[in-house]
Amino acid sequence: MSFSRLALLLVISLRASAAFAYPQAYRTPELDDLAFDSESPTVVDADGRRITIQMSRLHADLQVWNSYPKDEVTGEIVAHWRILRAYLSRAGISDQDCRMDYNLNLFVVPASMLMSRARFQSIYTANHIPDSQHLLGYYDPTLAVDRNSMIVLSDTTPAGNRSLLAHELTHYWWDRLCLAGFLSDGEKFAQKIEASFVASH
Numbered sequence: 001m002s003f004s005r006l007a008l009l010l011v012i013s014l015r016a017s018a019a020f021a022y023p024q025a026y027r028t029p030e031l032d033d034l035a036f037d038s039e040s041p042t043v044v045d046a047d048g049r050r051i052t053i054q055m056s057r058l059h060a061d062l063q064v065w066n067s068y069p070k071d072e073v074t075g076e077i078v079a080h081w082r083i084l085r086a087y088l089s090r091a092g093i094s095d096q097d098c099r100m101d102y103n104l105n106l107f108v109v110p111a112s113m114l115m116s117r118a119r120f121q122s123i124y125t126a127n128h129i130p131d132s133q134h135l136l137g138y139y140d141p142t143l144a145v146d147r148n149s150m151i152v153l154s155d156t157t158p159a160g161n162r163s164l165l166a167h168e169l170t171h172y173w174w175d176r177l178c179l180a181g182f183l184s185d186g187e188k189f190a191q192k193i194e195a196s197f198v199a200s201h
C-alpha cells in the first residue's frame with residue numbers, strides 16, 4: 001500500500017471516529033435512514049443575533065466530506081445576515097426575532113441524491129418542481145421538533161454552494177423573523193436576497 005493511500009485511510013478513519021463524538025441532529029423522514037458525520041454544534045454570532053448550528057455531511061462520502069467548511073459557513077451566515085437586515089431596514093420591516101433559540105442543522109448530501117424524486121417526494125410535491133428541474137437544496141422548519149430547523153444542501157461548485165446557502169438561509173430568517181406577516185412571497189424574497197448576496201461577494 002502506498003503512503004498516500006494509507007494517509008487517506010487514516011484521515012477517513014479519524015473523521016469516522018469523530019462522528020460518534022456528537023449526537024446526530026434530528027432529521028426529517030427523508031433523511032432518517034442515512035448516517036451522517038456530524039461536527040460539534042457551534043454558536044454563530046451575527047452582530048448579536050445568535051444561531052446554534054451543526055454541520056453534518058453524509059457519512060464516509062468522499063464527494064461531500066470537505067464541502068461547506070464550517071469557517072466559511074459561519075462567515076457566510078454573518079455576511080448574509082447583514083445583507084438581509086439592510087434590505088429589511090430599507091423596506092421599513094422589523095428585523096426582530098419572533099422565534100427564540102431557533103437552531104439550524106445543516107446536512108450536506110451529494111447532488112445526485114437530491115435528484116431522487118422517490119426519496120424527496122414530499123419536497124418535490126410541496127414546491128411544485130416540474131419534471132424538467134430538480135432540487136439543489138431546501139429549508140425545513142422541522143415542525144415535529146420545537147425551536148429546531150434544518151437545511152439540506154447539495155455540493156456542486158464553491159460559487160454554487162455559496163449562493164445555495166444564501167438562498168436557504170433566507171428561508172430560515174423568513175421563519176425566525178416571521179416575515180410572512182410583512183411580505184407575501186417567501187420564494188421571491190429568497191431569490192432577491194440570494195442575488196444581493198451573490199452580487200456583493
Ligand SMILES: [Zn+2]
Nearest residue numbers: 167171187190
Ligand atoms: Zn427557495
